[in-house]
Amino acid sequence: MIRPVPSVGAMAAYALADLGGAQTVSLAQNESAFPASPAAVAAGQAAMSDLTLYPDPEWPELRTAIAAAHGLDPARILCGAGSMELIGCLIRAFAGPGDQVLGTQYGYAFVASATAQAQAEYTVASEVDLTVSVNAVLAAVTPKTRIVFVCNPGNPTGTLIANSEITRLRSSLPRDVLLVVDQAYAEFADPTNDPAEIFALADQGDTVITRTFSKAYGLAGARAGWGYFPDRLAGEIRKLLNPNNISIAAQAAAAAAMRDQVHMRDVVVQTAAIRDRFAQNCRDLGLTVPESHTNFVLIRFASAAQAQAADVALRAEHLLMRGMGGYGLSDCLRATICPPDVMDRAHNVLKGVLT
CATH class of the missing domain: 3.90.1150.10 (Aspartate Aminotransferase, domain 1)
Known part of the structure; x- marks a missing residue:
């Protein structure tokens, strides 16, 4: 057998x-306690008439909507079937046998699964009062560490660390260690944690930020997520993404949802x-x-x-x-x-x- x-x-x-x-x-x-934007629902329904075609692998409307809402470069936005797809591709692209992916004690459990798929080792840094500790993360870095993964706000804790702590973490990590900041719940924290400060870290070439439409936008069933990447890293991740990963209807719904802030x-x-x-x-x-x-x-x-x-x-x-x-x-x-x-x-x- x-x-x-x-x-x-x-x-x-x-x-x-x-x-x-x-x-x-x-x-x-x-999942969201409230329905998605009526505009998103209408856009998704209207797009159903084009199901004879494959989805656009460049997600043009969706990227443009995300870029306009957050003041980002659309060329550096990649979209995935939920942020899970992007996380899995990131780990497979930059970690393998003999490498370590470092998360936190109560970090997103999927990261451990994705690390196992890449045949790398998943390790964790302790948290303090159910909250990410930058000092503990830095102390847990080893010469084998290739990726540091931080979920902020945290899941399943719901706790948050300030942007200044994320910035301190990035500046203290070796430049050959990739920092991934998963912000699946960021819309709930954006009023107090300016998102522009974290997106700016991607300009340094060694940080990726991931987000999703599954939570605040109420589109968990659409399976649409996105990330902001340094130019060089985006090209590597494109090699691993399914080129038709988000359906036509999901792209249209997500773009309309992003426009309806x-x-x-x-x-x-x-x-x-x-x-x-x-x-x-x-x-x-x-x-x-x-x-x-x-x-x-x-x-x-x-x-x-x-x-x-x-x-x-x-x-x-x-x-x-x-x-x-x-x-x-x-x-x-x-x-x-x-x-x-x-x-x-x-x-x-x-x-x-x-x-």
Whole structure:
């Protein structure tokens, strides 16, 4: 019988969220609590008439919309089937056997899977109070380190470090180490962390910034993400990208969503208000909830057993949060922010468990 190559056979499959049954409301995927921009939906529907054609591999409309919204060079923007595709290509392009990819203790789990695919070694730097520590990252760099990966804001923690800390990290790293800053949730932090400061790091030739349309733009089902690259690095990544990676409809919807910044900002404001109310309600129950700069909150219970009891009680009410045992946080659940009535239901379940 045919067998996979040893590196694939030794890998564990990337762990996806348990979506429960048909009646379950998922608070596990970090999808948007609100629909995408009506303009995005209309553009995607209109583009469906062109499905006899392959998608444009240069994403011209989408790149132009991103560049205009953020003041960037469109030639240095690459688009992917979600930012996951770009992350995977980055790791395969710049790390291999004998190399190390350095993440953080509670960093995005897909990075470890992508590193295994490249047959490189994934290592982590400790975090402090569930927050990225630049000092710890720098201390963990070795001569084998090829890529440093930082998620800011963090997933699954929701915590944020200032742009000045990202800049300090870049200036302190060796120039032959690539820094990847994953900003999947950046729209929720942009009001306090000027995005231009981070995009400017790509001008140095050794930093890549990735973003997505899956969160604040409400287009998780479209599978569209993007990154800002130094010129030389963009050319290398193009060799690995599927040349027709984003469908015609998804490109049109994402471009229209990017042009409708008013809708996106309104979603961010509404989501943050629901999030902060729910987080405070949880704290009032005696739970620990770090300040979040995303569309989810991390809920820390008194013990792993209490977190498990909460999970069971939530499932009994057809509500599903994300268990964090895979991150070494078995005493935590992560809750995606949903409409207020869903969050109130979740709060009432937690209150019942704790009282």
